Every structure is written in structure tokens, then in C-alpha cells.
Amino acid sequence: MEEKKSRSTVFPLGKINTIMKSSSDHEHATKESIVLVAKATELFIQKLAPECYKAKNGNKLDYDHIMEVVHATPKYKFLKDIVPKKITVLEFKKIMARKEEERRRKEAENTSSDDDTSDSSGSDESSSASEEDVAPASPEQISDIR
Amino acid sequence: MAEKVEDLNLPAATVARIIKDCLPDHISVGKDAKAVISKAAVVFILYLTGAAAEQAQQSKRKVLQAQDILNAIEDLEFDEFTAPLLTLLERFKQAKSRKSASKGKKDAAEDEEEEEETMEED
Numbered sequence: 001m002e003e004k005k006s007r008s009t010v011f012p013l014g015k016i017n018t019i020m021k022s023s024s025d026h027e028h029a030t031k032e033s034i035v036l037v038a039k040a041t042e043l044f045i046q047k048l049a050p051e052c053y054k055a056k057n058g059n060k061l062d063y064d065h066i067m068e069v070v071h072a073t074p075k076y077k078f079l080k081d082i083v084p085k086k087i088t089v090l091e092f093k094k095i096m097a098r099k100e101e102e103r104r105r106k107e108a109e110n111t112s113s114d115d116d117t118s119d120s121s122g123s124d125e126s127s128s129a130s131e132e133d134v135a136p137a138s139p140e141q142i143s144d145i146r
Numbered sequence: 147m148a149e150k151v152e153d154l155n156l157p158a159a160t161v162a163r164i165i166k167d168c169l170p171d172h173i174s175v176g177k178d179a180k181a182v183i184s185k186a187a188v189v190f191i192l193y194l195t196g197a198a199a200e201q202a203q204q205s206k207r208k209v210l211q212a213q214d215i216l217n218a219i220e221d222l223e224f225d226e227f228t229a230p231l232l233t234l235l236e237r238f239k240q241a242k243s244r245k246s247a248s249k250g251k252k253d254a255a256e257d258e259e260e261e262e263e264t265m266e267e268d
Contacts, residue, residue, distance in 0.1 A: 010160055018153050019188055020210075023195035026202060029210035032238060033198070036215040037191055039234050043227045044190045045161065045183060046168040052179075053169055061169065063178035066186075075223050078193045082185050 011038040048076075156184050197221050 013031075016038045020029055029037075051073075052065040063086075070076045070083045087095075161184045165175055197218035198210050205214075212235055219227050 010164065011156060015156065016191065019156075019191045020195040022154065023192040023199070026195070026199045026210045027208040029195075030212065032212040032235060033210045033215045035238055036212055036231050036235060037194060037198075039231055040194060040215070040219060040224070040227050041156075041187050041191055042164055043230060044224070045164045045187050047224075047226070048186060049165045049168050049175075049183060053173060059172055060174050060176060061165075061179045062176045063182055066179055066182055070186075079186050079189060082189055083182055 010042050013038055016041070154188055156187055158184060161187065194218055194222065 013034050017029065017034050020026075020034065020037060048066070048069075049061065052069045053061050055069050056062075056065045063083075067083045067085060070079045071085065158180070162175070162180055165180060165183060169175070194215065195210070195218075198214040201214040201217045201221075202208065202210050207214075216228060216231060216235075219225070219231065
């Protein structure tokens, strides 16, 4: 449909620029750099998608494939937060129960003992729930991109 | 600066088309997969821009230039993007100078450009 328009890159440059501007404290980006970022983004998708597909055989590319590749590839470390591992509701409840218990104990002791549970809290909170008994959270809900 | 969260989304149809084009025909792509790839692409832009801004800062500039992006790409270990990006940059510059020389030819040139670019990527 948008094939009619002539352009050097696929993504709308205005959009790319908006996203770029929300990233850092640069004042301005040259047209050339925006074109390059737009193209790099396209290349990035073209790289990521086949990698994920190759990781699993089958006729469908699913969230899980992407999640596995992202978590297994050091280069994609920056994506870990937006592609969290799925956990089951049972696991989620266990984690929440453990946290609650931890909190109570802390309140009771009234000391600040930060141990292992604080590690897991970061990723767990953002994780979506189960494959089976709960409506899967959409990636929109999972991710928080600034 | 983006005002709303929706401002930070890439057009879904475009993302879907890119994904589809780089996978074999019989593959279907799940809705979640599309959404998460789109998000990943946005984060990639932020990540890349951040790295490029660092490059610019080192050179005491506030304006991002093409070279900053290219340096950032290498910094982030996406070296394989460098060659296609350089080609694009070269064509972009040519198209620009041609445009100023003779207006109107630019459109055709850019169409060619895109086709060739995608072929190279395959």
C-alpha cells in the first residue's frame, strides 16, 4: 500500500526523529543521521526475526522464540527488560508470597536485611503471567520503554 | 520529545511487512511476536541514539551526525550493518546533490536505491 511513495527508507523519518529525541540530550540530529537510524532499525528487524525463527523449527514465529534468543545472546542484552521471561501464575504467586513474607519479617524485625529476594523482584514484577490459566499479558503491558 | 507513549511506536504495518519479507513465505508470525519485535526496534533506536549521542559528546558536539551513528553501530557490535548503511549514506548524499542540480530525478533514484538495498540484505 505504501509502496507508491518514494523514499530511501521504510520508516517515516519524522517518527524516527521523535523516538530519537526522547532518547538523549542531543539538540538536533542531521537528516543523514536520521536516515541511517531508520535504515539501521530496518536492518535490526531483518536480523532479529530470522535469528529467532531459526532458533526453533516450526511454521510460526512466537514470542517465546524471541524471548529465548534475546536472553541467550549477549548482544541483545539491552532488550532483556522488554522481552521478559514468561512465568506461570503458580510461580508468580509463589514469588509474591515469598516477597510478602519477606516484607512482614522485615517489618517485624525492623531491620534492613536485603538478601536474595530483592534480586528477583526486578524481573519478576515485569514478567507476564502464565501460558495456561490466565490471559497472557500483551507486550504493551509488559514493557515500559521510558 | 515524545508527548504520549503512542508516539514511541513504529507503524505496525511497516514492521509487519519487514518481518514478513525477511522470513520464508510459509511462516506465520504471532501477534505477540510482532508487537515485541516492534518494541525491540524502538528500544534499539533509543539504544543506538544514546550511543551516538555519546560519540557526539566526545567530539564536543550537540548535533548528531551520520558518523556518530556509524560509530555507535560499531560500538554496539552491529558491525554487519555498517556496509549497507555506508551504501545508503553514499546514495543519499548523491541523491541530495543531484536534487539540487536537477530537481525531479530524485524520486526515481531513491526507488532504485531501496530495491537494491533490500537485495543486498538478503
